[in-house]
Every structure is written in structure tokens, then in C-alpha cells.
Amino acid sequence: MKRFSLLSISVSNITCRAFRSGTLAGIVFILSFVLVCGSLFSACLRNGISSIDARLGADLLLVPSGYEQSAQGALLRGEPSSFYFEPKTVQLLLALPDVSEITPQLFIASFDSPHCSAQVQMIGYDPETDFLLSPWLNNEVPGGPGADEVIVGSKINGDVGDKLTFFARQYTVAGKLAETGMGFDTSAFVNMDMAQVALGEYIQLGGKDAPEGDGAASCIAINANPGTNLRDYSKNLRIAYSQHRVAVIETQTMLADLSSNLDTLLGIVSVLAVFLWILASTVLALIFAMSLNERRREFGIYRALGVTKSKLAAMMLTESALLSAPGAFLGLALSSVLYFMAEPLISVSMNLPYLRPNVQDIALILAGGFLVSLVTGPLAALFSAARIGKVSTAAIIKEGA
Amino acid sequence: MLLEVNQATKLYKRGTEEFKAVDNASLSLNPGEYAVINGQSGSGKSTLLAIIAGLLNLDSGQASFDGTDIGTLGDKKLSALRNEKIGFIPQGQCLLSNFTIIDNVALPGLLAKRKNSRERAKALLDRLGIARLANQYPARLSGGEIRRAAIARGLINEPKLVVADEPTSDLDPANSLNIFELFNEIALSGAAVLVVTHESQKPNGCHKRYLMNDGVLLLES
Numbered sequence: 344m345k346r347f348s349l350l351s352i353s354v355s356n357i358t359c360r361a362f363r364s365g366t367l368a369g370i371v372f373i374l375s376f377v378l379v380c381g382s383l384f385s386a387c388l389r390n391g392i393s394s395i396d397a398r399l400g401a402d403l404l405l406v407p408s409g410y411e412q413s414a415q416g417a418l419l420r421g422e423p424s425s426f427y428f429e430p431k432t433v434q435l436l437l438a439l440p441d442v443s444e445i446t447p448q449l450f451i452a453s454f455d456s457p458h459c460s461a462q463v464q465m466i467g468y469d470p471e472t473d474f475l476l477s478p479w480l481n482n483e484v485p486g487g488p489g490a491d492e493v494i495v496g497s498k499i500n501g502d503v504g505d506k507l508t509f510f511a512r513q514y515t516v517a518g519k520l521a522e523t524g525m526g527f528d529t530s531a532f533v534n535m536d537m538a539q540v541a542l543g544e545y546i547q548l549g550g551k552d553a554p555e556g557d558g559a560a561s562c563i564a565i566n567a568n569p570g571t572n573l574r575d576y577s578k579n580l581r582i583a584y585s586q587h588r589v590a591v592i593e594t595q596t597m598l599a600d601l602s603s604n605l606d607t608l609l610g611i612v613s614v615l616a617v618f619l620w621i622l623a624s625t626v627l628a629l630i631f632a633m634s635l636n637e638r639r640r641e642f643g644i645y646r647a648l649g650v651t652k653s654k655l656a657a658m659m660l661t662e663s664a665l666l667s668a669p670g671a672f673l674g675l676a677l678s679s680v681l682y683f684m685a686e687p688l689i690s691v692s693m694n695l696p697y698l699r700p701n702v703q704d705i706a707l708i709l710a711g712g713f714l715v716s717l718v719t720g721p722l723a724a725l726f727s728a729a730r731i732g733k734v735s736t737a738a739i740i741k742e743g744a
Numbered sequence: 745m746l747l748e749v750n751q752a753t754k755l756y757k758r759g760t761e762e763f764k765a766v767d768n769a770s771l772s773l774n775p776g777e778y779a780v781i782n783g784q785s786g787s788g789k790s791t792l793l794a795i796i797a798g799l800l801n802l803d804s805g806q807a808s809f810d811g812t813d814i815g816t817l818g819d820k821k822l823s824a825l826r827n828e829k830i831g832f833i834p835q836g837q838c839l840l841s842n843f844t845i846i847d848n849v850a851l852p853g854l855l856a857k858r859k860n861s862r863e864r865a866k867a868l869l870d871r872l873g874i875a876r877l878a879n880q881y882p883a884r885l886s887g888g889e890i891r892r893a894a895i896a897r898g899l900i901n902e903p904k905l906v907v908a909d910e911p912t913s914d915l916d917p918a919n920s921l922n923i924f925e926l927f928n929e930i931a932l933s934g935a936a937v938l939v940v941t942h943e944s945q946k947p948n949g950c951h952k953r954y955l956m957n958d959g960v961l962l963l964e965s
């Protein structure tokens with residue numbers, strides 16, 4: 344020791360109590376690990392929901408009745424599904440009154456066979472009337488995909504210019520989309536004319552449950568005239584078209600259901616995190632209190648040599664910070680590594696939309712988890728640090744007191 | 745007068761009952777003066793020393809060092825006083841176990857930001873005959889060696905007052921004699937020395953002896 348410094352003394356105090364130091368660092372490590380993992384996970388789910396909110400810009404979705412769940416599964420999770428309105432039903436629905444925007448979409452699930460390069464949901468949309476996908480797809484390919492062209496979701500293998508085969512036809516990848524956390528990530532978008540051709544090829548190759556003839560659609564998206572009461576409107580729709588087997592999905596209701604599921608889940612995660620934080624703080628505070636008790640004599644000696652109370656308190660806080668830092672850092676490092684390694688697994692097994700936030704948000708989460716873990720040690724030591732002056736004086740008068 | 749304690753009283757609580765651990769005690773020391781305090785266990789000797797070192801507040805009376813009433817000083821000034829002017833050698837094993845002997849001895853010097861503290865520590869250890877133990881940890885030392893190291897630490901900042909609490913309690917007669925001889929030398933070099941001891945004989949060179957009994961301090965004539 345060349346100089347008397349808080350740091351050098353604190354380091355020496357830490358290294359000569361390896362077991363206690365290890366325990367303290369270990370607790371902070373667990374805390375940091377769980378906090379960082381939990382926040383990352385929550386942020387990805389929240390981001391998934393807001394991505395859907397931004398992209399489901401329709402008031403109502405009409406789907407064949409009985410396929411409401413399939414439609415949600417296709418939209419949210421990209422579960423390949425095929426369901427259809429007959430062409431004459433489509434004609435009828437497209438003529439609905441009181442709508443400001445209305446557009447058909449056609450879903451075709453590709454096969455797991457040599458006729459298709461990937462198992463995806465093919466989505467046909469009509470760039471003329473579309474108001475859902477165009478604002479977003481047009482960023483990639485202005486005017487939408489042309490003949491034998493396809494725009495692919497982020498998780499589909501294939502880059503711009505590559506050839507992909509669907510139902511024995513070759514398509515050129517005209518654009519690739521950014522990640523959305525929704526079913527769109529595993530979808531391939533074509534224009535409605537191509538989709539009708541593809542549906543014919545689908546039927547030829549043995550695809551089932553599809554109507555013959557041109558003009559089928561899986562889903563019709565509607566924006567009602569401004570000021571329309573959506574509840575009443577969809578209720579009337581259901582009644583008026585009941586014999587045509589039309590089901591109405593109110594997207595806001597669907598999103599609200601989704602959000603409330605998510606809120607429940609995130610609520611549980613937050614409660615667990617807070618509980619863990621309290622538990623960790625309590626255990627740390629107890630360890631510091633025990634350690635203060637055990638070190639009364641040592642602190643008393645420092646007092647006798649002329650170290651101020653506040654310097655001793657600072658010494659204890661420095662020790663706690665020095666112990667927290669590696670624990671918090673290790674927790675941060677391990678949780679990030681594990682998280683990004685396990686992410687594909689998590690996003691697949693989750694039944695909720697899931698999307699990684701941007702880099703700044705991730706950095707913020709990592710920094711936040713690290714900081715909270717880092718200050719937990721000194722915070723837990725605060726009470727004991729404040730008592731040092733009082734406890735140490737008695738200990739210097741009598742040995743072993 | 746270097747140290748002046750005037751009618752000092754310190755109350756302690758035992759359960760709900762208060763008692764006077766130090767009862768109206770008065771004591772004074774000039775520079776170069778060497779005094780001892782005798783007294784039974786529990787009579788309040790250590791409490792009195794803690795008061796002198798500014799570690800305890802008085803309930804009544806006053807203690808002054810170099811003309812300053814130490815009761816008026818804040819923790820920072822008191823700590824500095826203790827560090828620079830008072831060599832306090834607490835009762836029992838009072839070395840820091842995670843530092844070597846030389847670091848223990850040099851510590852108050854480093855704390856006071858005095859130059860050459862390690863060199864002076866080395867010289868003190870040499871003078872006390874334990875230079876060869878400089879780089880050992882306290883756990884490896886005998887009781888007498890620990891005591892001498894603690895005394896060396898008390899002298900590192902060349903204090904005006906040296907206060908020692910039973911510095912020979914666990915030592916054999918030869919070693920005890922040695923240590924009292926050392927205190928005599930320190931006093932001769934100009935510092936005031938106050939030693940609490942159970943030795944009934946007045947040590948060589950000692951100027952005055954106090955007796956403490958149930959908190960009451962008497963100067964032996």
C-alpha cells in the first residue's frame with residue numbers, strides 16, 4: 344500500500360473475504376440477469392403489439408365464418424392457412440355501402456413439396472384498392488410486385504433478385520421487408536392477378552378447399568366511413584350476410600384482447616422482478632448488517648487511528664459498489680448472450696407477436712438493468728453504513744465488544 | 745498544559761438504569777509527562793481514554809487538548825486531531841488483520857498524507873526490534889510482537905500525546921518491562937504519555953499515578 348485510499352482499502356477488504364464477496368456478487372449477478380432478461384423479453388412483446396397496431400390499419404376484417412382463428416393466426420403468427428369466399432360472395436361484399444376503403448386479400452398456404460421453395464403464406468393483394476399493405480410494401484417496390492414478382496417477409500430465405508418457386512412457378516424476389524414480429528415475416532406478397540393464377544396452380548397441384556373460377560378472396564378489409572359506429576355496423580353486417588357465411592373481426596377488439604393478454608403476462612413478469620429486487624435487497628442488507636456486526640472492532644480501530652465516520656461509511660459503500668459491479672456486469676453479459684442465442688426459440692414458441700426493438704432501446708434496457716443492479720448493493724449497504732460510527736466506538740473501548 | 749480533563753462524567757445505561765462509568769474525573773498532563781492509571785476491571789479506565797481521544801461525548805465536564813475543548817470539535821476535526829496529535833493504542837489486539845505489519849504501522853501516516861511514512865514505519869519497527877516481521881500479517885505474530893507493532897503505529901505521526909490501554913496485559917514480565925521502558929523514552933523525547941495498566945508497580949520514569957475505582961479517579965500522592 345503506497346497511499347491510504349478508499350479504493351485500496353476497500354479492495355483489500357473484499358479480497359480477504361472471498362466467500363462473503365462471492366455471495367454478494369452472486370446475488371447481484373442473479374438480479375441483473377433476471378432484470379435484463381425480463382426487460383428484454385417485455386420490450387420485445389410490447390414492440391410486437393405496437394408493430395401490429397401500426398400495420399393493421401383496417402376497422403374490420405371479413406373472413407369466412409369458422410375461420411376467425413385461422414385468420415388471426417395467419418396475420419399474427421404467419422400460420423399458413425387457406426380459406427376462401429366464393430367469387431360471387433366477394434362481388435357482393437366488395438359492393439358494401441358506407442365504406443371509405445375496401446380491398447380483398449387472398450391467402451394461399453404453400454406446400455411442403457418440391458413445387459415450393461419455402462413453406463410460407465402467400466398473400467395476394469390488390470394494389471389498386473389496397474390501403475393496408477401498400478403504404479408499407481410500396482417502400483420496397485413502388486407500385487407493388489408485378490407479374491411473376493414477389494415481395495418477401497424478413498424471415499424468408501431469399502434476397503432481392505433471387506428466384507423462388509411457388510406452386511411450380513418461378514417468381515423473382517422484387518423486395519424484402521423489414522422485420523415486423525407478425526405473420527408477415529413469413530409471408531410472400533404478390534398482386535391479386537398473380538394470386539389468382541397461383542390459386543389455380545394450387546388447385547392443379549392438389550390444393551384443397553379452394554373455389555374454382557376467378558375472383559376468390561380469403562379476407563376483405565374495410566375502413567368504414569368516418570363517424571360510423573363500428574359495433575352497429577358489424578352487427579348489421581353479420582345479420583345481413585349470415586346466409587353467406589361471413590364473419591366479422593373487429594381489429595380493435597382483437598388488438599385489445601391481445602394487449603390484455605400481454606398486460607397480464609408482463610404484469611406477472613414485473614411483479615416477479617420487483618419481488619426479486621426486494622428479496623435481493625433484503626438479503627444484501629442483512630449480509631451488510633451481519634458484516635457490520637462482525638467488523639465493529641475493525642471499524643473501531645480505523646476510528647482510533649483517525650478515520651472519520653463518513654470515510655468509513657464511504658468505505659463500506661465503495662466495497663458494496665465494487666462487489667456489485669462485476670455481478671451486475673456478468674449478469675448483463677450472460678443475459679444478453681443467452682437471450683440473443685435463444686431468441687429464435689422464444690419467438691417461435693411464444694403465442695404472442697414478438698419483435699426485437701431497435702438498437703437504442705435495447706441499449707437503454709441493458710444500461711437500465713445494469714444500473715439498477717449496480718446501485719442495489721450500495722443501497723442495501725446504506726443502513727449499515729450509517730450505523731458504523733455508532734457501533735464502532737463501543738467496539739474500540741473493549742476488545743470483543 | 746497539553747491535556748486537561750475537568751470534572752468529566754460519562755453516563756452509560758445498563759438495562760434501564762443509568763450509571764456513571766466515569767464520575768467527575770479530573771486529570772492533567774504536561775508535555776513530557778508520563779502517567780499511569782491503575783484500577784479494577786470495569787472501573788471506567790477505557791471509557792476515560794476514549795473520552796480523551798474524542799471518541800465519546802461527555803455528559804458533563806470537559807476535556808481539552810492543547811487549549812481546545814474537544815467537545816466543541818466536529819468529527820472531521822476530532823478525527824484529524826486523533827490521527828495527527830494523539831497516538832491511541834487501544835486495548836487488546838488492535839492491528840488490522842488484512843494488512844501487513846508495516847502497512848498497519850504506516851497507515852496513520854498515509855492517512856495524514858505525511859511523506860516517508862513507510863520509511864518511518866520501518867525505522868520504528870527496527871527500534872522496537874520487530875523489523876524482520878514487517879511483511880508478516882498480524883495472525884502470524886505473538887502477543888508481544890503485536891503489542892509492539894501497535895505501539896509503533898501509535899508513534900508513527902510523532903504525536904504530542906500517547907495513550908495506551910493495557911499495553912502489557914498479555915506479556916511476560918521481561919517484555920512488559922521493555923515496553924514501559926519504551927514509554928519512558930517517549931516521554932523523555934517530549935511527548936506526554938498516559939498508560940492504563942494492571943501492573944501494580946510504578947514504572948521507571950513515571951511521574952504520576954492515578955487510581956480509578958467505580959468511575960472515580962484519584963491522583964496518588
Ligand SMILES: Nc1ncnc2c1ncn2[C@@H]1O[C@H](COP(=O)(O)OP(=O)(O)OP(=O)(O)O)[C@@H](O)[C@H]1O
Binds near residue numbers: 786
Ligand atoms: N457501551 C456501553 N454501554 C453500557 N455500559 C458500558 C459500555 N461500555 C462499557 N460499559 C460499562 O462501563 C464500565 C466501564 O467500562 P470500561 O471498559 O471503561 O472499564 P475498564 O476499566 O476499562 O475495564 P477493563 O480493565 O476490564 O478493561 C463497565 O462496567 C462496562 O461494563
Ligand SMILES: [Mg+2]
Binds near residue numbers: 740741790791835909
Ligand atoms: Mg479497559
